[in-house]
Amino acid sequence: MNAYVLKGWGIECDEEMKRAAIASGCFGEVRELVLPKISTENWASIAWPFEKGDWVLLPGGFSFSDHFGSGKLLALCLRDRGFFEKVNELGLNLLGICNGFQVLTESGIFGASTRLLANAPGGFRNRWITLKAPDKNIRLPVRHGEGRLVWDNDLPVGVKAFLHYADEDFRNGSRELVAGLISQQGKSLICGMMPHPEIALSPLDDPDTFATDYFEQHRQGLWQEEGAGLALLRKIFNKEIL
Amino acid sequence: PWAFCIKMETHNSPSAISPYGGASTGLVGVHRDILGTGIGAKPFASWDVLCFEDPDADMNRPRPTKALPADVIRKGVLRGIEDGGNQSGIPTVQGSVVFDASYAAKPLVFAGTLGVLGRQHVDKDARVGDTLFCVGGAVGPDGLRGAVMSSRDLRADDFSGSAVQVAQPFVQRCLTEFLIEARDRGLISTVTDNGAGGLASSIGEMAQSTQGAAIDLSHLRTKFEGLHGWERLLSESQERMSVGTRIPEAFKRLANEWGVEWDELGKLTSSKRFEVLLDGKNLISLSLEFLHDACPRMKLETSWTWKKEKALLASALAQNVPSAATAFKTFARLLASTHLSSREGVVRRFDHEVQGRTRKLPFGGRTEESPQDGSLLEITEDPTRETFVALGHGLAPWRKDIHDNVLHSLDESVRQAILGGLRMNEAGFLDNFSWPDPLPSKTRPQSERILWKLLRTCELLSSATRSWDVPFVSGKDSMKNNTEGFDILETLVVSVAASAESPLAVPHGFFTRPNDVVFYLPPLRASLRDSMLERVNATTFTSDRCLLLGENVTDLDADLDRLLFQMKQRYENVGEAVRRGLIRAAKDISEGGLLTAAFEMCLGRQVGLQLEFESCDVETFFSEGLTGFVLTCDVHRITELEKLLPDMKRLGVVMKPFVMRWGRDTEWDLEKLRQAYRHRSTQGFWS
Numbered sequence: 009m010n011a012y013v014l015k016g017w018g019i020e021c022d023e024e025m026k027r028a029a030i031a032s033g034c035f036g037e038v039r040e041l042v043l044p045k046i047s048t049e050n051w052a053s054i055a056w057p058f059e060k061g062d063w064v065l066l067p068g069g070f071s072f073s074d075h076f077g078s079g080k081l082l083a084l085c086l087r088d089r090g091f092f093e094k095v096n097e098l099g100l101n102l103l104g105i106c107n108g109f110q111v112l113t114e115s116g117i118f119g120a121s122t123r124l125l126a127n128a129p130g131g132f133r134n135r136w137i138t139l140k141a142p143d144k145n146i147r148l149p150v151r152h153g154e155g156r157l158v159w160d161n162d163l164p165v166g167v168k169a170f171l172h173y174a175d176e177d178f179r180n181g182s183r184e185l186v187a188g189l190i191s192q193q194g195k196s197l198i199c200g201m202m203p204h205p206e207i208a209l210s211p212l213d214d215p216d217t218f219a220t221d222y223f224e225q226h227r228q229g230l231w232q233e234e235g236a237g238l239a240l241l242r243k244i245f246n247k248e249i250l
Numbered sequence: 251p252w253a254f255c256i257k258m259e260t261h262n263s264p265s266a267i268s269p270y271g272g273a274s275t276g277l278v279g280v281h282r283d284i285l286g287t288g289i290g291a292k293p294f295a296s297w298d299v300l301c302f303e304d305p306d307a308d309m310n311r312p313r314p315t316k317a318l319p320a321d322v323i324r325k326g327v328l329r330g331i332e333d334g335g336n337q338s339g340i341p342t343v344q345g346s347v348v349f350d351a352s353y354a355a356k357p358l359v360f361a362g363t364l365g366v367l368g369r370q371h372v373d374k375d376a377r378v379g380d381t382l383f384c385v386g387g388a389v390g391p392d393g394l395r396g397a398v399m400s401s402r403d404l405r406a407d408d409f410s411g412s413a414v415q416v417a418q419p420f421v422q423r424c425l426t427e428f429l430i431e432a433r434d435r436g437l438i439s440t441v442t443d444n445g446a447g448g449l450a451s452s453i454g455e456m457a458q459s460t461q462g463a464a465i466d467l468s469h470l471r472t473k474f475e476g477l478h479g480w481e482r483l484l485s486e487s488q489e490r491m492s493v494g495t496r497i498p499e500a501f502k503r504l505a506n507e508w509g510v511e512w513d514e515l516g517k518l519t520s521s522k523r524f525e526v527l528l529d530g531k532n533l534i535s536l537s538l539e540f541l542h543d544a545c546p547r548m549k550l551e552t553s554w555t556w557k558k559e560k561a562l563l564a565s566a567l568a569q570n571v572p573s574a575a576t577a578f579k580t581f582a583r584l585l586a587s588t589h590l591s592s593r594e595g596v597v598r599r600f601d602h603e604v605q606g607r608t609r610k611l612p613f614g615g616r617t618e619e620s621p622q623d624g625s626l627l628e629i630t631e632d633p634t635r636e637t638f639v640a641l642g643h644g645l646a647p648w649r650k651d652i653h654d655n656v657l658h659s660l661d662e663s664v665r666q667a668i669l670g671g672l673r674m675n676e677a678g679f680l681d682n683f684s685w686p687d688p689l690p691s692k693t694r695p696q697s698e699r700i701l702w703k704l705l706r707t708c709e710l711l712s713s714a715t716r717s718w719d720v721p722f723v724s725g726k727d728s729m730k731n732n733t734e735g736f737d738i739l740e741t742l743v744v745s746v747a748a749s750a751e752s753p754l755a756v757p758h759g760f761f762t763r764p765n766d767v768v769f770y771l772p773p774l775r776a777s778l779r780d781s782m783l784e785r786v787n788a789t790t791f792t793s794d795r796c797l798l799l800g801e802n803v804t805d806l807d808a809d810l811d812r813l814l815f816q817m818k819q820r821y822e823n824v825g826e827a828v829r830r831g832l833i834r835a836a837k838d839i840s841e842g843g844l845l846t847a848a849f850e851m852c853l854g855r856q857v858g859l860q861l862e863f864e865s866c867d868v869e870t871f872f873s874e875g876l877t878g879f880v881l882t883c884d885v886h887r888i889t890e891l892e893k894l895l896p897d898m899k900r901l902g903v904v905m906k907p908f909v910m911r912w913g914r915d916t917e918w919d920l921e922k923l924r925q926a927y928r929h930r931s932t933q934g935f936w937s
Contacts, residue, residue, distance in 0.1 A: 016427060016508065018420045020339030024606030027630065044424070044509040069604055073337045073420035131937055132332060133598045135618050136611075151601050177617070207606040216616045216854075218758045220834050220884070 011035040011063040011245075014108075016043040017082060020069020021206065025105070028206035029065060031238055034245035043085075051089045058094060061195070063101045063245065066108025068151070068204055078124065078154040079110030087115055099195030103244060106152055109188070109200035113157075117198055118167050118189050121160035124202075128156055128181035136215055137175035139187055139203060142249065145174055146236035147214050148203035155202040156181035157189075167191040170249055171201050190249060199244050208237025251369045252629050254639055255291050256747045257283040258362030258682045260728040264414040265359040269318065269326025270333075274417040275488055277334035277361040282443035284365030285426060285491060288372040290433040290441050291365030292426070293338075294605055295627050297643055298331055298345040299743050301358035301684075306588055307351035314355055314733040323357045328936065330417075331361070332599045337419035338426075342600035343608055343625040344641065344666075348741075349588045350648060355736035358684045360743050364641065366629055371433060376440035376459035380494040382515040384449065385505060386425040387418065387489035389482055390473030421489040428508035429491060437501045440494040448485045452492040453515065454541055457524050461538060465516035466527040479528040494518055552690065554702035556803050563651055563795040571778065571791045577866035578918050580783070581845060584872075585927040587786045590842050592928045594619065595936030606630065609638065609753045610670055615760040615854015619928070622759030623838050624670025626750055640750035642667030647739040649780045652703045653806070654797040656710040656742055661817060661876045663744040665838035668825050669879075671756040677748030678723035681711060685729050686737035696737065703740050710810070711744075717814035718821075720746070751829055757836040757881065760854025766834075766882045766904040768848070768859065771824070771895060773839050773875025774816055782842045783872040813876075820877040823894050832883055832891045839878030845871035847880045848901065849927075852908070852920055861902040864913035 011029045015022040022040065029038040039057075041064075046054055058064065071082040086092065092115060095102060104112040110124050127133070132153035138145050163169070171188030173179070180202075188201030211217045213235055225231040243249050261276025277296060284293040303313075303320040335342045340363065392415045432438050440459060442452040449465070457463035467482045477485070495501045498514065505512045519525075524541055526533040572580050584590050597612050610626035613619060629637040644662025649655040663679070664672070687694060688701040715722055731738045750756070761768070778784060778791045798813070800806035827833050837847045845866065852859055863870070880901065883891045892898060905911070910918040930936065 016424065018337070018339075018423045020423075020604055021606070023630070024604075027606065027633075042508075045507045047509075069339050069601075070337050070420075073418070073423075131599060132336065132601075134601050134603060135598055135613075149603055151603060204603070207603055212753055213609075215611045215614045215618055215622075215758075218614075218762070218834070219754045219756075219831065220762060222754060223884075 009035055009061055009063065010037045010039060010059070011065055012039050012041040012058065013065045013067060014043060015040045016045070017085070018070055018072045019067055019107070021067035021105070024206045025065050025067040028209060028238065028241055031209055032242045032245055034242060035063065047089060054089050056091070056094050058098055058100055060098045061101070062098070063103065066102065066104040066111050068106030068108060071107050071111065079107055079114045083111045083114035086111070092117070095196055096194065101197045102199065104200040105204060105206060106202055109202055110154065112198065112200045118191060118200065119159055119164040122163070123158055124154050125156045125158060126154050127152070129179065135178065137173065137178040140172040140174040141240060142170055146240065147216070148205055148208050148237055150178065150203045152202055157186050158183050166193060171203070192250065197247050199249070205237030205240045208235040210235045252631060252637060253367055253369050253372050254629070254747065255284060255287040255365045255367065256362070256678065256680050256745065257724055258360055258680055258726060258743065258745055259283065260682060260684055260726055261359045261361065262356045262684055262728050262731055265323070265327055266317070266356045268414040269323045269357070270330040271414045271416045273327040273330030273359050274334035275415050276359050277331055278338060278417040278419055278422055278488065279445055280361045280363045281338060281340060281422065282445065282491065284363050285429060286441050286443035287365055288367050289374055289438045290371060290429050291367035292430055293340050293363045293365045294607060295343045295364045295625065295641065296335055296340050297343055297362045297641065297745070299348070299358070299360035299643065299645060300327060300345070301348045301350065301353045301647070301741060303354040303357070304349035304351050304588055311351065314736050317354050317733060320354065327357060327359055328596060328599065334417055334419060336601045338423055339604050341602045341604045341608055343602050343627065344612060344643065345597070346643065346645060347593060347596060348645065348647065350739055352736070352738045355733045355738050356731045358731070358738070358741055360682050362643070362680070362745055364627070364639065364747060366631060374440040374459065376456060376494050376518055377496070378460045378518055378520045380439050380496055380518045381498040382453060382456070382463065382465060382517060383493045383495065383501065383512050384444070384515055385491050385493055385510055385512045387421050387487055388471040388473045388511070389477065389485045389487045391477060391481055391485065392487050394481060394485055415486060415488045417488055424508060425489060425491060425510055428505060428510045432501060432504055435504070437495055437497055437504065438493055439496055442492050444490040444492060446486060448483060448487070449492065450483045454524050456492060456494060456518065457538055458542065460518040460520055462519035462521035462523055463516065464519050464521065464525040467533065468527065468529050470513050471511060479533045483526060483533065550689065550701055552698045552701040552705065554698045556806065559699070559702070560796065567790070568793040569789045569791055571868050574865040574867055577868060582923055582926045584782055584786050584842060584846070585923055586929060589785060590782055590846065591930045592619070593621065594928065595931030599936070610756055614758045617854060617856060620760035620850055620854030624666040624668065624672070626670045626753060626756050636752060638671060638750040638752060639747060640667045640670035640672040641745070641747045642670060642672065643743060643745040645741060645743045647741040648785060651796045652706050652740065653710060653810070654780065655740065656707050657797060657876060659742050659744045660714050662838070662840055663746045664821055665877065665879070667746045667748065668821060668828060669757055669836050669838065671750035671828060672746065672748045672825065673750060674718070674720065674748070674821055674825055677720045677746055679715065679720055680745040681722055681725040682743040683727035683729070684731050684738065684741040685727070686732040686740065687730050700737070700740065707742055713807070713810055714814055717811065718818050755828055755831045757828065757833045759835065759837050759851060761835055761851045761857050761859070761882065761904045762855060764857065764904055764906045766885070767888065768901045768904060769881050769883065769898045770839070770844060770901045771820070771877070771879045771898050773873065773878030774820070775813070776873035776875030776878070778869065778873050781872055781874045783868070817877050824879060827891055827894050832887050832894070834882050834884055836879055836881035839874070839880060841874065843872040843874050844878070844880065849920070849923060851880060853924060856908045858905045858907045858909045858911065858920060859902045860905050860911045862900050865916060866912060
């Protein structure tokens, strides 16, 4: 099983996404997929390199500078180039983080009415927050301006929320405080979330964890080498999140 | 091995007439400086220093009639930095915002960037016959005469013209990724960014490497029909890099794969001339000697002296220092002022973690409310080795004595970077000047003094670099920061970067557990002179107005040498303590003095402080000086630290309740102070 990290067209977080995917140890190989390079004039003839069961990782940051709304243009480009048909055909697994989540949402994969809108209260914010993951509370950074998750009525069948905002100091207006969605469609696992697990590989990455913790916990044999983000990613890649 | 490079740009005049465009092109423009270093470096961290007109300043005072309103400038600049940085995928890891009424004449926008490149990519390798390309955006009439406009007084027609461009970070992001791959494939022999002066400047500069260049602008991609030849040559349209290559076909192929547009311009020659063709005709043909060396060097003289300066500084009369009884109120007012209030509202708008390298964030603690000094960044290019870079910067333009101004700027940059793990013997400084016009003339008699200050600044920087054995590796100056006779404060920004210790040694910026003992290193030459207390109260509390002692310049310089030596010793000792991992939490004592530093360290985990003082003595707690720190130590190693820092004193003990307790009786509610400190951030001042 290999992983492909999308790159190019203004995508930003491909490097840290790649490092995290390698660190997870879940993949045979982690490859970059430079979108402008494979995107020929004849869209139908694009040679997507995927094989059955591969993971495609959609990194965070911006794409195309997002002047038309976050993730909109990249979602359109992927759709027009037959990307989502490949996902169905080969049973590919997808992980979208932040902008990647916005791309997946814009593509309609989490339901036609599911959207990520501008934060309310508004504006781009970068901070570390507490989130409720399936088994415990974890701390991860968020950095987004359009993370207010909304949908009409109920989420489509098969789509579930797996991550919630649990920090009183951070609100972006998401319905039911949902920060991440997961969807099982045939053999494909499709996962999207606003926070950035890919830069929480070590507990020391957390601005509240520091050397004293390290030395003390090390002495007592309690130190966990693995950050909350890496643990979460591994769970997703191993499909233990459902 | 990896090398890193550092550059900071000023974009003051553009930001004065078009705040959003000026600030965003300033930041995106300095990224290109990094991209044009060696045969291409990758920008990986930015920092900004922004100086705005104080919105709390008297509304009825005279102000330049052509200047845009303060709010328009502030909001536009912040939005420009937000978009320029976030959409480029380059983290903004630190910064400063300074307010003063004088910045109505021009806002200051300093944008700095760090870049990383392999040792093998440091030297350019241009040869005669290399093919020249311009890659990235097309050329338009935007940005014409930008450099000219920045080098004189603002004129009414500047606002309607096209001197300021609007940045397209997306175009540059694609360009950057393509150029880094082209570099790694050996397709680039030389590269220079296109900024002020456009192709005339970039190719004109490249021509020096082989003693000649010939280009043809007939087929240049343009945004509009009918651009004149000189416009094509001089346009400062953004997102363009000039590249020399010996493998043009492979270079074009790779550019096409990335979807990056290019123009083949011509070749490097040895003709000793810079030749430009348009539609088969010679547009210009200039000898390189004339192009680069014909401009005569300016020789400036000033009649101003230290004696005159000293007399001017001493003229203010000192008022009584506020008493310890009113200290709580005084402190709350300080924290609520524009100068000292929390910068959270602005910092959170800038992505400071993209690329996943930031190992010391701008804020620390569970609440992420303690501002942390210095940045620590990881060079992630080499997965087999851990390499770190520390960054710090400083400025103190409000300090009226120029010696005070310069030494505080230098000191703050080093203080910060030491707390980011800086290794002094592997460091490099960067100086950025934004000065009012220093050319003395009949209409500008004050320029005599401004020029003297410029000269003195250069002499001080020179002394510091020799005394500390740290080189200045780059810099930039902007010398026309005045409008309609209004001058800005003489503003020097010093930045410093160096390879750094590992995150396990680097101190964080907040108190952690009850019972931790808190120490402080008293600042050298501490005084209330130009302190935050004086600024907020708009008065003087001390008759001591000069940092250095001496009636003449010889005495001053002797005193300076003594002081620089003392400072160096402090840096070495604190640096050694960091290296050995003795210091757990630390902040430097800067604006607001000892009390502010201690207060800010309480916020990260909302803990309190039992002080070993009976009351808040204003002189001790509000004075500002050089090389001061507040710190906590690994409990098992206090003796070791005391040996290393013998002048360290006990400040108090961390405790659980969120209060500051003086002796047994007086208790300060930190929640109240916290609200004063944060009210601008929570109430939309920065949005």
